[in-house]
Amino acid sequence: LPQDLLDLKALQQEIQHRHTETTKPTFTHPDTNVFWRLNYDRFHIEFRDSEIRNSIVRRVDPLAGECLGAMLKLSYKVSDPWAAIMNVVTAADIRDQLKDLKYLDQYFKILEEQSGECVQRVGDAGGGQYRLNMANAFQLIHKKQMMEQDMIGEVSMIGKKEANLLSYRLLHDNFLRIHELRKTLTPSPANKIIYLFHVDINSVVRMVLEWCYKSMYNLIVQRETRGTDNRRLLEKRTRVDSIVENLKQSGGTEEQIQE
Numbered sequence: 001l002p003q004d005l006l007d008l009k010a011l012q013q014e015i016q017h018r019h020t021e022t023t024k025p026t027f028t029h030p031d032t033n034v035f036w037r038l039n040y041d042r043f044h045i046e047f048r049d050s051e052i053r054n055s056i057v058r059r060v061d062p063l064a065g066e067c068l069g070a071m072l073k074l075s076y077k078v079s080d081p082w083a084a085i086m087n088v089v090t091a092a093d094i095r096d097q098l099k100d101l102k103y104l105d106q107y108f109k110i111l112e113e114q115s116g117e118c119v120q121r122v123g124d125a126g127g128g129q130y131r132l133n134m135a136n137a138f139q140l141i142h143k144k145q146m147m148e149q150d151m152i153g154e155v156s157m158i159g160k161k162e163a164n165l166l167s168y169r170l171l172h173d174n175f176l177r178i179h180e181l182r183k184t185l186t187p188s189p190a191n192k193i194i195y196l197f198h199v200d201i202n203s204v205v206r207m208v209l210e211w212c213y214k215s216m217y218n219l220i221v222q223r224e225t226r227g228t229d230n231r232r233l234l235e236k237r238t239r240v241d242s243i244v245e246n247l248k249q250s251g252g253t254e255e256q257i258q259e
Contacts, residue, residue: 045081052118063107064110066101067094067101067104067111070098071089071094071130071132074089074094074097075087075089084133085132085133086132088123088131089130090125090126090128090130091104091108091126091130093126105128108121118133119131119133146198148195148197174203175199177200178196178197178198179195179197180196181193
């Protein structure tokens with residue numbers, strides 16, 4: 001996240017002053033007449049990257065998080081930040097960003113092994129070529145075919161609580177299915193049952209296609225309903241436009257047109 005932080009107390013005082021002060025302020029800010037809004041897309045990217053770096057810091061150390069952060073910055077120069085798989089960056093470019101970081105090659109190896117396939121080595125040119133695979137839980141489960149719930153959080157590098165909520169939400173929306181697996185064939189209360197999440201891609205495609213059909217039908221019905229409810233207004237508007245056009249062509253005055 002950006003290093004320059006807002007002074008929220010000063011901002012609150014300024015807002016209160018503008019609401020209560022009736023006279024003209026003695027000091028005018030350069031952006032007084034400028035309206036600002038939050039860039040949600042950028043915020044979500046920064047928040048996502050921060051969570052990924054924090055996950056690596058918890059697993060390895062702060063220097064590994066710094067190395068991954070440099071990879072992210074370089075990837076954004078050659079890739080769309082929301083791409084599922086980033087374009088390749090070289091180890092030489094990463095070294096230019098982290099000149100003071102020792103044992104960089106060892107950190108590359110650790111990131112390959114500990115990032116849940118987020119960091120992938122794809123070539124040897126330039127001292128090594130790496131790319132980032134920003135896969136989500138759905139993609140991971142589809143790729144692995146069968147995954148336990150605890151494994152989802154570990155591989156996707158998100159917290160256990162968030163992974164559980166996400167997997168149950170996907171299960172509730174029928175994007176995931178559950179497969180029960182007993183450790184032994186003999187049914188017994190003592191036998192542990194393992195629940196594996198998996199993706200039935202054909203079922204998902206049919207479900208999404210059905211959603212599209214329902215959405216199209218709802219839009220058609222809504223269009224017809226609104227057209228019926230506002231038919232008189234539309235007809236009146238058409239007549240008014242026709243009268244105004246005739247007045248303009250016949251040389252009518254501005255007052256006649258306004259009436």
